[in-house]
Amino acid sequence: MAPPRRTAGLALLLFLGACGFFQSCAVEVDVKDASNVTCLYAQWMMKFLIKYETNSSDYKNASLDLTSTVTHNGSICGSDTQAALLAVQFGDGHSWSVNFTKNNETYRAEFITFTYNTNDTAVFPDARRQGPVTIVVKDAMHPIQLNNVFVCHHTTSFEAENVTQIFWNVTMQPFVQNGTIGKKESRCSADTPTAAPTVLPTVANVTTASTTVSPAPTTAPTPAENPVTGNYSLKTGNKTCLLATVGLQLNISQNKPLLINIDPKTTHADGTCGNTSATLKLNDGNRTLIDFTFVVNASASVQKFYLKEVNVTLLNHQNGSVILSADNNNFSKWDASLGNSYMCRKEQTLEITEDLQVHTFNLWVQPFLVKENKFSIAEDCSPEVDYFIVPIAVGAALGGLVVLVIMAYFLGHKKHHNAGYEQF
Numbered sequence: 317m318a319p320p321r322r323t324a325g326l327a328l329l330l331f332l333g334a335c336g337f338f339q340s341c342a343v344e345v346d347v348k349d350a351s352n353v354t355c356l357y358a359q360w361m362m363k364f365l366i367k368y369e370t371n372s373s374d375y376k377n378a379s380l381d382l383t384s385t386v387t388h389n390g391s392i393c394g395s396d397t398q399a400a401l402l403a404v405q406f407g408d409g410h411s412w413s414v415n416f417t418k419n420n421e422t423y424r425a426e427f428i429t430f431t432y433n434t435n436d437t438a439v440f441p442d443a444r445r446q447g448p449v450t451i452v453v454k455d456a457m458h459p460i461q462l463n464n465v466f467v468c469h470h471t472t473s474f475e476a477e478n479v480t481q482i483f484w485n486v487t488m489q490p491f492v493q494n495g496t497i498g499k500k501e502s503r504c505s506a507d508t509p510t511a512a513p514t515v516l517p518t519v520a521n522v523t524t525a526s527t528t529v530s531p532a533p534t535t536a537p538t539p540a541e542n543p544v545t546g547n548y549s550l551k552t553g554n555k556t557c558l559l560a561t562v563g564l565q566l567n568i569s570q571n572k573p574l575l576i577n578i579d580p581k582t583t584h585a586d587g588t589c590g591n592t593s594a595t596l597k598l599n600d601g602n603r604t605l606i607d608f609t610f611v612v613n614a615s616a617s618v619q620k621f622y623l624k625e626v627n628v629t630l631l632n633h634q635n636g637s638v639i640l641s642a643d644n645n646n647f648s649k650w651d652a653s654l655g656n657s658y659m660c661r662k663e664q665t666l667e668i669t670e671d672l673q674v675h676t677f678n679l680w681v682q683p684f685l686v687k688e689n690k691f692s693i694a695e696d697c698s699p700e701v702d703y704f705i706v707p708i709a710v711g712a713a714l715g716g717l718v719v720l721v722i723m724a725y726f727l728g729h730k731k732h733h734n735a736g737y738e739q740f
């Protein structure tokens with residue numbers, strides 16, 4: 317049973333940073349329901365460019381920023397049947413609000429209502445008509461998964477009725493359940509698909525006094541390249557018991573696909589060796605944990621080992637909370653006879669869940685019976701084939717390069733020759 321939701325909201329409001337002359341304020345609104353837990357959370361920055369008519373019958377542009385006095389009267393938690401409302405009032409008679417509706421699976425912003433008051437002489441010194449002007453704009457935001465937090469760092473703006481509304485650094489979530497801001501982000505399309513979901517707002521528990529400035533979210537660029545191959549090993553005493561050489565890439569598809577390359581330089585290997593089971597635990601410095609568990613299949617006539625389980629956990633940078641945890645213990649991949657090693661240079665994909673895959677490159681692994689710190693005989697996933705193609709491809713590419721270089725040389729010469737005549 318869902319806890320009772322009340323529609324009346326108690327809200328508290330924080331300001332982050334200074335609202336200087338040139339600097340816009342970030343507004344943070346945390347609306348609480350009757351049981352005093354967050355039901356609507358938003359933090360964002362906005363400003364307005366307004367074209368207004370002057371007393372000399374021409375039009376001027378005014379810029380309206382949030383002032384240091386912002387109130388939030390009328391914000392509403394919302395429910396299945398009632399729209400949620402985020403409403404703020406600022407300056408001399410200006411106000412802004414957006415309402416949200418939801419269905420089973422998604423929420424969406426419906427209408428933005430903006431009222432500016434041209435009697436504010438600081439902003440509209442020579443307005444012909446003095447008084448409030450209200451505009452209502454249908455919001456173009458796509459529906460967002462319920463319980464996801466909507467994040468948009470990029471500037472978005474739209475123009476309607478001589479007003480340009482500009483927003484940036486937006487984090488918001490209506491219909492918050494159990495007072496906990498969603499662990500999953502839904503990014504606006506303007507934010508690159510490269511923005512890592514590793515930093516989430518840590519705001520489930522905002523108190524009035526703490527004006528904590530949240531640190532700038534870090535974004536990892538989507539790697540265009542294959543990951544660097546790492547060498548990992550485990551020891552028992554001074555003896556190596558597990559060897560693994562592999563380049564690892566995570567492919568996370570929440571809203572947009574995101575590729576994360578694991579950097580071997582900052583990745584630490586840990587785990588356990590055993591006679592029938594061994595686990596390699598990799599921990600990159602950025603709080604990505606990947607565990608590989610290998611087992612021995614004793615029932616086969618020839619004893620083989622194989623990869624049985626992969627467990628991936630992504631932790632929040634700041635507070636270590638789990639952002640994503642995915643486990644598949646039903647693999648039977650990377651198998652080779654016990655005593656040998658398994659090798660696969662080409663890219664392979666381990667599907668952990670629908671939303672998470674691990675791509676492996678240049679794999680060479682031996683989880684059992686390592687002798688003298690060295691790999692034993694390798695059983696290759698696809699002998700020959702790849703090794704023919706690679707030299708041919710490289711050869712072809714080099715051949716092409718030579719042709720290009722020669723062409724560039726001649727063309728360059730021609731250009732130089734002509735330059736003198738073409739310039740005037």
Ligand SMILES: *[C@@H]1O[C@H](CO)[C@@H](O)[C@H](O)[C@H]1NC(C)=O
Binds near residue numbers: 352
């Ligand atoms: C809600 O919680 C805050 C701090 O946790 C407390 O100061 C306040 O009195 C509570 N309000 C109600 C109505 O319980």
Ligand SMILES: *[C@@H]1O[C@H](CO)[C@@H](O)[C@H](O)[C@H]1NC(C)=O
Binds near residue numbers: 399417426427429452
């Ligand atoms: C949202 O706000 C607009 C403008 O105030 C209003 O017309 C509309 O009825 C509201 N939607 C809901 C579902 O309350």
Ligand SMILES: *[C@@H]1O[C@H](CO)[C@@H](O)[C@H](O)[C@H]1NC(C)=O
Binds near residue numbers: 433435436437
């Ligand atoms: C402008 O209008 C607002 C709201 O209508 C009112 O509160 C404020 O006092 C007015 N200011 C002036 C200077 O008339």
Ligand SMILES: *[C@@H]1O[C@H](CO)[C@@H](O)[C@H](O)[C@H]1NC(C)=O
Binds near residue numbers: 419420421
């Ligand atoms: C809500 O969920 C029910 C059952 O899962 C489904 O039949 C119904 O169509 C859904 N309604 C909407 C608006 O998505």
Ligand SMILES: *[C@@H]1O[C@H](CO)[C@@H](O)[C@H](O)[C@H]1NC(C)=O
Binds near residue numbers: 371372441443
């Ligand atoms: C327009 O308004 C400004 C500021 O109030 C005032 O100084 C000016 O005289 C007005 N001009 C006209 C033509 O009324």
Ligand SMILES: *[C@@H]1O[C@H](CO)[C@@H](O)[C@H](O)[C@H]1NC(C)=O
Binds near residue numbers: 375477
């Ligand atoms: C917008 O500005 C134009 C002049 O550029 C004016 O004719 C029009 O009435 C204005 N519209 C509104 C809604 O103020």
Ligand SMILES: *[C@@H]1O[C@H](CO)[C@@H](O)[C@H](O)[C@H]1NC(C)=O
Binds near residue numbers: 463493494496
């Ligand atoms: C909220 O709490 C209820 C009951 O504890 C639970 O069933 C539900 O999954 C929770 N929702 C979220 C989004 O955490």
Ligand SMILES: *[C@@H]1O[C@H](CO)[C@@H](O)[C@H](O)[C@H]1NC(C)=O
Binds near residue numbers: 495520521
């Ligand atoms: C809020 O944070 C305080 C201190 O960190 C903690 O004791 C309290 O349990 C938290 N409340 C909720 C509802 O998470």
Ligand SMILES: *[C@@H]1O[C@H](CO)[C@@H](O)[C@H](O)[C@H]1NC(C)=O
Binds near residue numbers: 484485533
């Ligand atoms: C967005 O917020 C971050 C920190 O939250 C801040 O460093 C950055 O300057 C802000 N961007 C803009 C354009 O103000």
Ligand SMILES: *[C@@H]1O[C@H](CO)[C@@H](O)[C@H](O)[C@H]1NC(C)=O
Binds near residue numbers: 554555
């Ligand atoms: C490992 O330890 C054993 C006994 O503790 C010792 O005899 C051997 O020389 C050591 N090997 C290396 C490579 O240090």
Ligand SMILES: *[C@@H]1O[C@H](CO)[C@@H](O)[C@H](O)[C@H]1NC(C)=O
Binds near residue numbers: 579
């Ligand atoms: C964490 O990720 C960022 C962005 O990809 C990278 O610049 C940084 O070096 C990584 N830090 C560690 C310790 O791996």
Ligand SMILES: *[C@@H]1O[C@H](CO)[C@@H](O)[C@H](O)[C@H]1NC(C)=O
Binds near residue numbers: 605607627628629643
């Ligand atoms: C996956 O790894 C995480 C972190 O090491 C751990 O907390 C979790 O229990 C593991 N899940 C499974 C199913 O082994």
